[in-house]
Amino acid sequence: MVTIIEEKVQQAQALLESLDLDCWLTFVRETVSLADPALPLILGQHLTWQSALIITRKGERIAIVGNFDADAVKTVGVWNEIIPYTEGVSGPLRETLGRLDPRQVAVNYSRDDIMADGLTHGMYLLLTDYLKDTPYLRRLVPADAICGALRGCKTPGEVQRIRAAIAATEQILEQVSRFARVGRTEIDVAQFVKGLVSDRKLELAWEPKQCPIVNTGPDSMIGHGIPAELKIEPGHLFHIDFGVRQEDYCADLQRMWYVPRAGETKPPERTCRAFDTVRKAIEAAKAALRPGVECWEVDAAARKVVVDAGYPEYGHGTGHQVGRAAHDGGGILGPKWERYGKTPYRKVESGNVFTLELGVMVEGHGYVGLEDMVLVTADGCEYLSHPQTELCLLGA
Amino acid sequence: MVTIIEEKVQQAQALLESLDLDCWLTFVRETVSLADPALPLILGQHLTWQSALIITRKGERIAIVGNFDADAVKTVGVWNEIIPYTEGVSGPLRETLGRLDPRQVAVNYSRDDIMADGLTHGMYLLLTDYLKDTPYLRRLVPADAICGALRGCKTPGEVQRIRAAIAATEQILEQVSRFARVGRTEIDVAQFVKGLVSDRKLELAWEPKQCPIVNTGPDSMIGHGIPAELKIEPGHLFHIDFGVRQEDYCADLQRMWYVPRAGETKPPERTCRAFDTVRKAIEAAKAALRPGVECWEVDAAARKVVVDAGYPEYGHGTGHQVGRAAHDGGGILGPKWERYGKTPYRKVESGNVFTLELGVMVEGHGYVGLEDMVLVTADGCEYLSHPQTELCLLGA
Numbered sequence: 001m002v003t004i005i006e007e008k009v010q011q012a013q014a015l016l017e018s019l020d021l022d023c024w025l026t027f028v029r030e031t032v033s034l035a036d037p038a039l040p041l042i043l044g045q046h047l048t049w050q051s052a053l054i055i056t057r058k059g060e061r062i063a064i065v066g067n068f069d070a071d072a073v074k075t076v077g078v079w080n081e082i083i084p085y086t087e088g089v090s091g092p093l094r095e096t097l098g099r100l101d102p103r104q105v106a107v108n109y110s111r112d113d114i115m116a117d118g119l120t121h122g123m124y125l126l127l128t129d130y131l132k133d134t135p136y137l138r139r140l141v142p143a144d145a146i147c148g149a150l151r152g153c154k155t156p157g158e159v160q161r162i163r164a165a166i167a168a169t170e171q172i173l174e175q176v177s178r179f180a181r182v183g184r185t186e187i188d189v190a191q192f193v194k195g196l197v198s199d200r201k202l203e204l205a206w207e208p209k210q211c212p213i214v215n216t217g218p219d220s221m222i223g224h225g226i227p228a229e230l231k232i233e234p235g236h237l238f239h240i241d242f243g244v245r246q247e248d249y250c251a252d253l254q255r256m257w258y259v260p261r262a263g264e265t266k267p268p269e270r271t272c273r274a275f276d277t278v279r280k281a282i283e284a285a286k287a288a289l290r291p292g293v294e295c296w297e298v299d300a301a302a303r304k305v306v307v308d309a310g311y312p313e314y315g316h317g318t319g320h321q322v323g324r325a326a327h328d329g330g331g332i333l334g335p336k337w338e339r340y341g342k343t344p345y346r347k348v349e350s351g352n353v354f355t356l357e358l359g360v361m362v363e364g365h366g367y368v369g370l371e372d373m374v375l376v377t378a379d380g381c382e383y384l385s386h387p388q389t390e391l392c393l394l395g396a
Numbered sequence: 397m398v399t400i401i402e403e404k405v406q407q408a409q410a411l412l413e414s415l416d417l418d419c420w421l422t423f424v425r426e427t428v429s430l431a432d433p434a435l436p437l438i439l440g441q442h443l444t445w446q447s448a449l450i451i452t453r454k455g456e457r458i459a460i461v462g463n464f465d466a467d468a469v470k471t472v473g474v475w476n477e478i479i480p481y482t483e484g485v486s487g488p489l490r491e492t493l494g495r496l497d498p499r500q501v502a503v504n505y506s507r508d509d510i511m512a513d514g515l516t517h518g519m520y521l522l523l524t525d526y527l528k529d530t531p532y533l534r535r536l537v538p539a540d541a542i543c544g545a546l547r548g549c550k551t552p553g554e555v556q557r558i559r560a561a562i563a564a565t566e567q568i569l570e571q572v573s574r575f576a577r578v579g580r581t582e583i584d585v586a587q588f589v590k591g592l593v594s595d596r597k598l599e600l601a602w603e604p605k606q607c608p609i610v611n612t613g614p615d616s617m618i619g620h621g622i623p624a625e626l627k628i629e630p631g632h633l634f635h636i637d638f639g640v641r642q643e644d645y646c647a648d649l650q651r652m653w654y655v656p657r658a659g660e661t662k663p664p665e666r667t668c669r670a671f672d673t674v675r676k677a678i679e680a681a682k683a684a685l686r687p688g689v690e691c692w693e694v695d696a697a698a699r700k701v702v703v704d705a706g707y708p709e710y711g712h713g714t715g716h717q718v719g720r721a722a723h724d725g726g727g728i729l730g731p732k733w734e735r736y737g738k739t740p741y742r743k744v745e746s747g748n749v750f751t752l753e754l755g756v757m758v759e760g761h762g763y764v765g766l767e768d769m770v771l772v773t774a775d776g777c778e779y780l781s782h783p784q785t786e787l788c789l790l791g792a
Contacts, residue, residue, distance in 0.1 A: 030510040032602050033433050033721050046603045048723070049735050066735070067711050071617045072606065086711045088734025109517035111525070114426040117518035121505035124517040126737075129507070206428050207442045210468065221467045315463050315482045325429050327444070338484025339445050339462070341522075 007155040008041045016057035022102035026053040036118025050089040090130040106143035112341030115329025116147030152330035153351035161249035169251040186214040186227035205243035205250035205326040212242035234261040237366030254371035257394035274368040275391040281305035289381045295331040296344035311360040319354040352376040403551040404437045412453035418498035422449040432514025446485040486526040502539035508737030511725025512543030548726035549747035557645035565647040582610040582623035601639035601646040601722040608638035630657040633762030650767035653790035670764040671787040677701035691727040692740035707756040715750040748772040
């Protein structure tokens with residue numbers, strides 16, 4: 001069976017070919033403390049000393065690593081040539097580049113794409129020191145296109161794992177709908193969810209302090225908030241933003257309910273209207289999402305629905321990629337704001353997995369937010385999750 | 397009660413004063429995927445959008461963060477001024493620097509110190525873009541001295557937590573000495589250890605794949621190795637390198653035993669001689685370790701004992717700092733090899749916590765390796781762990 005790491009290394013070689021680049025260098029050290037996001041894709045374990053992982057368009061796969069890391073790198077099975085060193089990486093690195101003589105050496109930095117920016121500034125300076133007096137100093141180029149496509153275009157094996165993470169997340173959210181009720185707090189619900197994740201021996205898809213995010217009522221901490229001692233009360237909108245990581249791949253979904261007051265058999269009109277608007281905005285994004293469109297166009301389609309309905313613009317993008325990380329880098333379905341850099345101008349590609357997410361506040365009730373996940377196909381996209389189509393009553 | 401984060405932020409301000417620096421800027425984004433190692437010291441949680449954390453010698457503590465992160469940053473309690481933004485960090489950042497008008501803006505990069513090198517190259521380029529046309533572009537300086545001392549000089553609260561992590565690690569190693577026996581494999585022992593860590597609701601101090609490292613006999617994978625299906629057999633040296641993380645602080649220890657053959661009541665002479673040499677070398681390092689010496693001097697003292705006894709030099713440094721990470725950066729007690737950069741030339745400081753570790757191979761039996769932890773005091777150092785002084789028999 002081909003491992004996902006083998007799939008990704010093969011994909012990297014094909015990307016070098018299609019991008020007309022000769023050589024990709026991932027240059028790292030002590031990755032337990034600061035891991036280049038590219039590393040899990042092509043190695044799947046940590047390195048201690050300064051290490052150079054080189055993939056070429058011709059198919060060379062060369063790992064120059066500290067002597068104590070060499071055996072562990074061998075066990076990965078994708079690196080054909082492992083060059084261990086004791087005193088310093090620079091000699092073998094210069095020698096290897098001299099032998100390959102690539103026209104470009106792509107290294108992992110990017111102003112915009114967080115997941116293509118694993119080279120630290122100190123390591124960049126070290127690399128330029130090591131390559132001083134070689135022709136390769138002037139052949140360094142950013143590897144953002146490689147990193148972006150390698151991470152963003154999911155292989156079949158990756159999509160399968162993402163589907164499994166979504167299924168597990170949806171099952172847990174189903175249990176939340178029965179656990180959450182009047183009198184329980186945001187923290188109670190968060191602990192319940194964490195318990196289920198731990199029982200299933202899964203991981204949380206993002207920082208435990210903020211996974212799940214649980215919001216009840218109008219006074220809750222929206223956004224990247226931390227669950228509080230706020231109690232679920234009648235009249236609240238109850239909202240959860242949550243995902244698990246299963247076999248290294250993540251899900252990221254939002255679901256919500258209305259908590260009925262005595263005698264209420266359906267949610268108030270204002271909350272339904274907000275829900276329908278959010279639902280329609282997500283559907284508008286989904287309709288716009290297909291290979292070749294620029295990411296900001298998808299955001300604009302959803303944003304227009306919200307603004308046209310008279311709600312204030314939401315202060316975040318309409319979607320991000322998901323994969324090994326809940327926020328998986330690459331193109332972002334966001335507006336052309338400074339903080340997104342050039343990522344909204346990227347073109348959507350087949351194989352991308354995005355969230356579609358947004359929300360609005362309803363005064364006196366709380367936050368209406370939904371988030372689903374979609375896979376970009378050859379000519380559009382399809383839901384990976386099962387969208388919530390109705391604002392249901394909690395405890396109903 | 398003063399939190400450790402408050403202790404560290406106060407320490408940072410004092411360091412700016414003593415280093416004659418006006419301002420320290422930690423500039424990060426999406427820290428779940430790539431976290432500047434300084435962040436846990438001064439914030440203790442993650443940030444999603446581009447964020448600027450500024451500490452000045454005058455005592456300002458300013459966090460410019462994305463609007464959805466602001467509430468969570470408030471809960472930390474150490475940031476006096478929180479400036480949330482929606483579209484981009486650059487405006488508020490330039491404005492804030494203009495108001496503070498610092499003579500230097502120290503940012504987190506270092507060729508040598510992994511833990512002072514949290515700024516990625518892409519983020520460095522972004523920062524220079526944002527500061528273009530301001531005087532602060534030319535006032536950027538590396539913050540390696542701040543990061544190194546802040547991380548390296550442990551507060552009383554930090555030392556207390558490290559002691560607790562060591563105590564838990566020693567208790568688990570004690571249980572290993574009863575579990576490990578002839579017929580069990582390296583993997584069996586590793587799983588037993590992981591089970592104990594999980595039962596105690598602790599974390600492993602480094603990557604689970606290589607924590608613990610378990611070595612039995614002469615054919616095992618030494619160094620940063622992965623436990624294998626190798627069985628413990630009579631005549632083996634059995635060795636384990638392990639530590640837990642408890643309340644965010646780590647331990648890192650090595651212990652070992654000899655597995656007696658039928659009729660043997662003590663280890664063979666050759667293994668005892670190796671053990672004594674390793675023990676003496678560690679004691680020599682301990683005797684040399686005090687504030688003001690350069691790190692390489694401590695390594696040289698230990699290395700000399702091993703070489704004088706006729707063993708080959710070990711291919712790694714004699715010690716590293718320990719704290720929030722098992723490999724905690726700063727000065728390294730290592731030889732003047734390229735891969736250690738300038739870290740062996742750093743001066744030892746009071747409050748540093750180091751490992752002292754080294755080993756030799758004994759042909760036909762396996763690896764003799766020991767590792768202890770010490771705290772540098774005003775005029776020397778003291779053991780934090782309880783050193784192993786004798787090569788005991790496994791199962792005895």
